[in-house]
Amino acid sequence: xxxxxxxxxxxxxxxxxxxxxxxxxxxxxxxxxxxxxxxxxxxxxxxxxxxxxxxxxxxxxxxxxxxxxxxxxxxxxxxxxxxxxxxxxxxxxxxxxxxxxxxxxxxxxxxxxxxxxxxxxxxxxxxxxxxxxxxxxxxxxxxxxxxxxxxxxxxxxxxxxxxxxxxxxxxxxxxxxxxxxxxxxxxxxxxxxxxxxxxxxxxxxxxxxxxxxxxxxxxxxxxxxxxxxxxxxxxxxxxxxxxxxxxxxxxx
Numbered sequence: 001x002x003x004x005x006x007x008x009x010x011x012x013x014x015x016x017x018x019x020x021x022x023x024x025x026x027x028x029x030x031x032x033x034x035x036x037x038x039x040x041x042x043x044x045x046x047x048x049x050x051x052x053x054x055x056x057x058x059x060x061x062x063x064x065x066x067x068x069x070x071x072x073x074x075x076x077x078x079x080x081x082x083x084x085x086x087x088x089x090x091x092x093x094x095x096x097x098x099x100x101x102x103x104x105x106x107x108x109x110x111x112x113x114x115x116x117x118x119x120x121x122x123x124x125x126x127x128x129x130x131x132x133x134x135x136x137x138x139x140x141x142x143x144x145x146x147x148x149x150x151x152x153x154x155x156x157x158x159x160x161x162x163x164x165x166x167x168x169x170x171x172x173x174x175x176x177x178x179x180x181x182x183x184x185x186x187x188x189x190x191x192x193x194x195x196x197x198x199x200x201x202x203x204x205x206x207x208x209x210x211x212x213x214x215x216x217x218x219x220x221x222x223x224x225x226x227x228x229x230x231x232x233x234x235x236x237x238x239x240x241x242x243x244x245x246x247x248x249x250x251x252x
Contacts, residue, residue: 027234028056029069030101034081036073047180051200058198086112087129090121090238091219092212095129097204098227099235108232115230119223132239133204137179139172139186140199146170146190154194158185176202206239217242217250 031052039046043053049070056066084105086098096116102108116123139160141151148165151172155163159182160174174182183200212220220240227236242250 023229023231024059025056025061025065026231028052028059028061029065029072030081031234032056032066032069033072034083034101036070037081041070041073047183051180051183051197054196055199057196084108085126085130086123087126088116088121088123089129090116090119090223090240092210092216092240094210094212094220094238094240095132095206096121096223096227097129097133097237098233099237100230100232101234102232108230111230111232112227115223115226119219119226121223130204132208133206133237135176136203136205137174137176137182138199138201138203138205139174139179139183139197141170141172141186141194141197143168143170146193150190151194154186154189155182158182158189173205201235203235204237206237209239209241211241211243214246214249217246221250 032049035046035049035052039049041049043050053066056069081101081103082105084100084102086100086109088096088098090096098112100108100112113123139155143166145151146154148163148170151165151170152163155170155172158172159178160172162173164171164173172182172186179200179202183197186194187196188194217240220238220242224236224238227233
C-alpha cells in the first residue's frame with residue numbers, strides 16, 4: 001500500500017466512509033463553494049466546479065446541498081475559505097503534505113501541528129517536503145467500471161500518461177495542465193461506459209516511496225486517519241509504502 005488514494009480505499013473497506021458521511025459532505029461543499037467563487041458559478045464554463053459537482057454526485061450528495069454550496073459563493077458576509085498547504089515529516093521520516101480549506105489559519109495550523117506532534121512527527125517549512133513529490137493530474141474511476149486493459153487504452157487515447165489499476169480503483173495520471181481535457185475526453189470513452197469521473201484533481205505523487213515496518217505502519221495509518229478527520233483538511237499525501245503482508249495484518 002502506498003500513498004493517499006489507497007488509504008482512502010482502506011477506510012472504505014472498514015466502513016469509515018459511512019460514519020463520516022456528514023464530514024464528507026462538508027468537505028465537498030467547501031470545494032464547490034471555493035470553485036464557484038474562484039470562477040464562474042456555471043459548471044459548464046468552470047472546469048473545477050464541474051469536477052467538484054461530479055465528485056459530490058459520486059458520493060450521493062443531495063442536489064439541494066450542491067445548489068446551496070454554489071449559492072454560498074456569492075453570499076456577502078459568508079465564510080471566506082482560503083487554500084493553505086502544510087508540509088512535514090511523520091513516523092519513519094515519511095514526507096507528508098496536507099491540503100486544507102480554512103476560514104481560520106490559526107485554528108487549522110494548530111490542529112495540524114497537534115496531529116504531527118502526537119504522531120511523533122514535525123511540521124516543516126513550505127517546500128521542505130513538496131520537492132520530493134510531483135504535481136500530476138489524476139482522474140479516478142471505481143475498479144469495477146471496466147477492466148484494466150480497456151481503461152488503459154481509453155486513457156492513452158484521451159491524452160493521459162499512465163494508469164495505475166487495482167481491485168478498488170483505476171487512477172489515470174496526466175500532466176496537470178491537461179487534467180480537465182483528459183477528464184472530459186474520458187466521460188465519453190468506451191461508448192460512454194466510464195461517464196463523469198467521481199474524482200478529477202491535481203495531486204501530489206511521490207517520486208520515491210519509503211518502506212515502513214509493521215510498528216511504523218500502524219503509527220503512519222493512525223496519523224493519516226487523524227489528519228483526514230480534521231474538518232479543514234481536504235487531502236493528505238504521503239510517500240510511505242506498506243508491504244501487502246503487513247497491510248493484511250493491520251486490516252484484519
